[in-house]
Amino acid sequence: MTAFLGLLDFIFAWGYTFVFFWIIRTFIPLRTNLLLKVIAFFVCGYLADSIIYANDAGSLLGTMVGFFAFVLIFYRGTFMEKLSVLLVFYPALIAINYLMLDIGGRIFKAMTHATYEETLVSPELTLISTAIHTFSLFLRLLFWVGAWLVLRRFLSKISSHLTLRMWLIVDMLVLASFVAIFTILYFMPEDTLISYPICGASIFSSFGCMYLASYICDSMQTAYRAQELQMQKDYYKDRIRDEERVRRIYHDMKNHLRILENQPGTDETRRTAFLTRAPQKATASCTVSASPISERRPKNMTVNAVSARRTGYSVSKS
Numbered sequence: 503m504t505a506f507l508g509l510l511d512f513i514f515a516w517g518y519t520f521v522f523f524w525i526i527r528t529f530i531p532l533r534t535n536l537l538l539k540v541i542a543f544f545v546c547g548y549l550a551d552s553i554i555y556a557n558d559a560g561s562l563l564g565t566m567v568g569f570f571a572f573v574l575i576f577y578r579g580t581f582m583e584k585l586s587v588l589l590v591f592y593p594a595l596i597a598i599n600y601l602m603l604d605i606g607g608r609i610f611k612a613m614t615h616a617t618y619e620e621t622l623v624s625p626e627l628t629l630i631s632t633a634i635h636t637f638s639l640f641l642r643l644l645f646w647v648g649a650w651l652v653l654r655r656f657l658s659k660i661s662s663h664l665t666l667r668m669w670l671i672v673d674m675l676v677l678a679s680f681v682a683i684f685t686i687l688y689f690m691p692e693d694t695l696i697s698y699p700i701c702g703a704s705i706f707s708s709f710g711c712m713y714l715a716s717y718i719c720d721s722m723q724t725a726y727r728a729q730e731l732q733m734q735k736d737y738y739k740d741r742i743r744d745e746e747r748v749r750r751i752y753h754d755m756k757n758h759l760r761i762l763e764n765q766p767g768t769d770e771t772r773r774t775a776f777l778t779r780a781p782q783k784a785t786a787s788c789t790v791s792a793s794p795i796s797e798r799r800p801k802n803m804t805v806n807a808v809s810a811r812r813t814g815y816s817v818s819k820s
Contacts, residue, residue: 504625507632514639519547521646522595528657530587531578542576554600556690556697566592566684582669589676593683594649594708597701598642600687604694606638653709656716668722672715679707 523546532539549572552565569592573584610616613634616627683704686697 504629504632507629507636510636511632511639514636514643515551516547518639518643518646519543519550521643521650522546522550525646525650525653525657526573526577526587526591528654529590529660530573530583533576533578538576542572545572545576550595552596552599553603554596554687556600556604556687556694559688562596562684562688565596569595580666582666582673586669586673586676589673589680590708590712593676593679593704596687597683597705598645601698601701602638602642606634610634649709653712656712660712660715660719668715668718672711672718675714676708676711679704679711 520543523543526546532542549565549569552561552568554561554565566588570584570588573587577584577587610631614627614630616624620627682700686700690697
């Protein structure tokens with residue numbers, strides 16, 4: 503039975519590692535190298551399963567420094583984005599691991615009233631302790647799966663749409679839960695139950711800031727769409743205004759040409775006004791007006807041309 507529970511511990515622990523790793527990967531992209539991705543998964547398994555004790559600066563600071571180095575090495579993005587990953591996920595990580603360990607220990611003591619030394623030498627107590635630990639791992643896995651199902655709609659859009667100024671706003675909001683969870687666990691009072699509400703508040707504060715960041719992204723996209731629609735509206739207004747101005751100019755020109763055509767003047771003026779007002783009749787007008795011009799040509803022009811040719815021919819011949 504203990505071996506079976508140990509197998510379940512292994513499955514639940516690495517299942518939790520995969521879910522936690524996938525949540526961070528959705529929030530900020532991994533590096534493209536396949537070997538780095540594999541190494542990042544196993545390093546994440548070590549960090550995500552870290553044991554957090556109260557009044558233990560080593561576990562608190564070690565997890566924080568290791569987690570930040572893990573994000574800096576294996577993930578892409580700006581420094582501000584990587585710092586945001588630390589501020590958002592570190593409080594939830596240590597709060598969940600601490601609650602799992604502390605609540606499991608309280609349940610075991612309430613059930614058995616045994617000490618740690620008695621548990622080591624008693625197979626029954628070891629089985630009970632393993633069962634409680636397995637159940638705690640299962641609850642932790644369920645929590646992070648639920649967190650993934652709730653946050654998956656928000657995580658992917660946060661890193662790709664937030665500007666530097668928006669990241670600063672989100673980080674300042676998350677910093678409160680970061681400082682609160684670190685302070686309460688490091689300066690733990692004798693009654694550890696006091697830390698439970700703060701741990702819960704830090705977890706939901708971190709996830710609430712992710713929702714807030716997603717809401718900011720949606721608001722920015724809505725503002726951009728409204729601005730784009732307003733620009734399109736202004737553009738089409740200008741087009742309509744230009745078309746109306748061209749239509750007025752065309753109407754004024756048509757009236758002006760009609761006046762020029764009707765008023766007394768030279769034949770060329772009336773002919774130009776008529777051709778400009780009615781282009782479709784230009785070819786016919788040119789055909790009709792060609793014959794009178796040729797008829798008005800002096801006859802001696804042909805005679806002079808012939809005589810010029812003959813003179814030129816005779817000169818060249820001589």
